[in-house]
Amino acid sequence: MEADLRQHYGVRLSDLFARDAAGRPLLTWRELGTLVRQLPPDARTRVALGEEDGLWGLAEHLQAMTLDELRVANWQRANEGVKRSKQSKPPKPIARPGSKKRGKDRDSPERQAARTAALQRAAARRAAIASGEIT
Numbered sequence: 376m377e378a379d380l381r382q383h384y385g386v387r388l389s390d391l392f393a394r395d396a397a398g399r400p401l402l403t404w405r406e407l408g409t410l411v412r413q414l415p416p417d418a419r420t421r422v423a424l425g426e427e428d429g430l431w432g433l434a435e436h437l438q439a440m441t442l443d444e445l446r447v448a449n450w451q452r453a454n455e456g457v458k459r460s461k462q463s464k465p466p467k468p469i470a471r472p473g474s475k476k477r478g479k480d481r482d483s484p485e486r487q488a489a490r491t492a493a494l495q496r497a498a499a500r501r502a503a504i505a506s507g508e509i510t
Contacts, residue, residue, distance in 0.1 A: 376411065379418045384410055427472035439469045 377388045387393075390401035414420055416429020431439075446466040454462040503509045 376420045379414055379420045380410060383414060383418065386410065430472040436471065439471060443468045 380386045380388055386402055388402075388407075391404070391407060393401045395401055411420065416426070418429075421429060443466075450463065450466050500509065
């Protein structure tokens with residue numbers, strides 16, 4: 376995030392804790408939040424957080440779409456007159472940034488089990504706080 380703040384806005388993260396001659400902060404928490412939310416799609420921070428949509432521009436998406444169509448057309452020509460049972464598999468489209476999620480799928484059994492365990496731990500903690508075991 377520090378590199379993005381410097382590159383795009385000329386601001387240091389340490390300005391959050393620095394003050395000017397009048398005693399005002401050089402960067403407030405509100406300003407930091409605004410700057411981070413307004414980072415461009417290809418910013419390092421967005422990519423690190425898994426937002427890969429900004430990695431490709433319109434030209435790259437159009438090129439990938441063109442290649443996908445050419446590959447399908449070549450597959451169709453190669454399988455012309457061949458029985459369906461003997462045809463090769465159609466080509467898969469070129470992977471685009473953001474098309475595959477990194478890590479676990481949202482609905483995977485592992486993720487659901489982890490979420491259930493976290494909710495149970497949170498409920499146990501709330502019960503312990505309510506009973507006075509934890510202050």
